[in-house]
Amino acid sequence: MSHSWIGSVVSLDCGETLGTYQGQVRSVDNFSQALTICNAFRNGLKCEVSTLTINAQDIKDLKILQPSIKAHDLVNKPKTPSKLSKETEKSINPGCRSPVKVVQPDDLSGYSHQHNGYSSTNNGYVTRLTPTRDVAHDNHYNGSRNNARQTPTKESDQSKRRNSFSESKGRKSSTPRKIDSTNGRKSAPREDCFSAPVESFLAKEFDFEKNLALFDKRAVFEEIENGGPDVMKPVEKKAVKYRCDENVLKTKPAVLKQIKVPTSPGIEYVTDSGLVVPSVTYSLRSKVLSTAQGYGYSLERQVEMVGRSASEMVLQLLGGSSRLNPQNDHQLPTVVVLCGPHVQGAEGISCGRHLSNHNVKTIVYVPNFVKMNADLEKELVLYDLCDGKTTSSTKELPAGPVDMIVNALDSHEHSHFMDQNWYKTLTKWTNNKKAPCIAIDPPTEGSVIEAKWSLAVCLPLSVKTSSQVYLCDLGLPKKVFMEAGVTYVSPFSHKFVIALHQR
Template sequence: MTEFLNYKVDLTLKDGTKSTGLISQVDSQQIRLSNAIQSIQPKQTIPYLDIKSSEISDLKVIQLPPDFKQQQKKKSKPRNGELIDDAIVFASKPGTPRVHTPKLKTSKPHAVSAGSEQADWDNSSDVQDIKSSNDFDFQANLAMFDKKSVFADFQKRDHTNISDRLVGHNKVENVNKLKKEKYDNDEMVLDQNRTDNWDNIGTATTSKTGTPVIHQNGYKDTQHQHLKLINANNLSNVALASPVQLLEIERLATDSFGITQAMMAEVCAINLSQLIMESILGGASRLSNKKNHNLPPLVLLLIGSGRGGSRAFATGRHLTNHGVRVLAFMINTIDVDADLEQQWKLFELAGGKVMISNIVELLDIVNNQLDTPVEIIIDALQGYDDHLEDIFYQDEDQATLKKLMKWCNEPQQQNKIMSLDIPSGIDGGSGTLSDDSLKLNCRWCISMGLPLSGIILAYKNGNMSLIDGDIIHYLVDVGIPNKVYSSKGNLRKFDKFWYSSEASIKLEVSEK
């Protein structure tokens, strides 16, 4: 312990007092300080003060001995012949940066905690002592570790298949095996959060209230005086019939040829349902796919007039037979004729659902209770031989009708409306409106048997949109015999084979 001689230290004792002085003698039992000063008597200097080692709590060096300071000043270059460690030589080169390396400053005293020692790297004997020490022989100990046998033991205990390891999953050939080219129709689909209440829907006959509020849309912009309907396939002109002429043709078919209204409704329903399924609802690729996990499409019928309502009910029945869900809404059941009542009964027997009067319940069912949106709204409220004011003449029915039409004319529903004969609200003969708020803006217009002259007049009056593609026209065969047209002189302009292999013909509006 002689290396601590002549160090000026500050000793903190366990009783809280301090003593300062030069170490003149030190051993394992005690320390002797010369020229000592105690904190209890700071003005008195004691020539020699002996302090037991067991009484010392802390020691701080406050001044180095004079010979140690001189050694620090002479450390510019190593002496010739000295053996210096290579790492020390490299670190002492001028171009080598010293990052985070502590430097010993001699201008000011440093406080060193007890037990910490400042290494004197200039002392070559210390370097040699470190090199020659046998504390830890890294190379010898590394040679004792047999890595080969250890890893062999790992492999012996590991029974995992190589293909099941993470590196095996990441191989290109394995990734391609796991990736499917085509997914089944019940894969990669979202979970259904909504519930479907189709089976609980029944005929309602109670309250008559409504709520929807929407914007009215019209097309009264320009006048077009030279318009006509043509066959989209061969661009030939299509003759138009007035409501009186069409009524006469259907009467002759019944009286002279035995084709009753029920028969015409059935033929119309077969052809129209086929057109709807193939052209609008996706055809066989959707409806015939037995693995399709989605619910069937939903069609809404708006029933009003006897003739159009009967054919709409029959069409809904055929759609139901082909797996389509069909819901019918009737504003009232006043003046229901025998044909309409019969078709209504057959429609419900086939699985169709009917709602009466309660438009609030209808909208709740369509918007909240069913997990499929309405895809087609078949407009059979008016037909060519009636007016809405004559069918729904009661104030309560008029209010329900307006709310129903406002909901139908919303952008979400407007592109789903299919009107039979002519859009409801437009006169079948003149193409005019009696009430701007009572008109449906349809996407499809279906002419049953013959197209009405009121269609072209409605275009000319601005009551139907002439924008290309806004309204799609079809002419559907209802089973009227061709001999009817030659039975009377005023019907001879219709005397031709309307339908060859087709059950329906697409029509287009053309300007002359």
């Protein structure tokens, strides 16, 4: 090596046995083939000797880390205290000493300055102090440790802690120990390494949710918006929330009163959607129905529409698909239809026929008259084609409970039937059954048989009843109502039977 490299920082790889040396080149002896370095480090640890001379034959690899110009700043750089234990340093480099050593309080008399557990010495090394404790107790313990072994006796908690502390000092290990949180104290190795207060290790966890709650985003955004020019301020628009059955697009206001009649008894009904349906007199309704017959909408078609609507209403009240399905055929409902010798009776028989076609057990009662209504006889012929049962005697009516009773005994034109014996017998039988009853087109003066529901035809009449009123759609055209003097818009929407509530 040339003498021009004196003062450079080099790294010498001398194999696994001798190790790796770093230091500053002090001299080069070309005759003896030897190299002398100062400020030497072996395997990263400072050596005790100030200079080292290494033969060229022991050097396997040589690297120049810094030239002599920059080596001055690198050599004079402050050293970092080693964190390795004494045993670890000796195992790595037996010939070197650690720049960090532990001293006792008695050795501190020659030192001039102490700060935060460290003391500066005359030789430039930084010495760390051991944790503060009573020197008298320590000397007493060191003297007693040299005595012969004695039988262990019970000691106080304070002496046990001192014993464990001294033992841990005498046998330092290279493996870091965990914090001993028992009784709120630390282990001695942790204090030796860091000398930090106990409170720093037992600090509470940071509460992110509580800290986030202190930040008011709305107030910050309002402050940002208010701080800008007036032109940049956004225009606040109140969002309108719509239900799933409401129209989002703007339309004209809905007209709730769409049906207008020339004369009305004064009672008005309201549908579930809010449409107003006025009640009419019996004479006005008869005029509408007779006008429909003049256009070919016969009485038979009207009876069929009423019977079908009444049967649909009964099926829903019986339970619908939950009651009538193939898996529940052992609990088929039983319905008794009470019919009088008039148009309402024919509508009741038509209802029984539709119920029988839907696998409902039906029993139709028709009084035994010599001369019957022609429309009623036609309905009886059609009903006999079903599996339903017909009777003219109250004794043949079911003795057990029934699911529902359809009352078609009353008529608007034959009120004298209420005084006959067969009518009184049926009234007594119906009241004793306590089964729910539905009345088809009841008269305005009411019925002796109390009904839970009543079905009105075409337009509702002003009936004296406490039952729930339903309205049946006959499907009459608008021109039929117009010719009868009624302004009509259908209130049925997607249904053929709707509920009416008295306004």
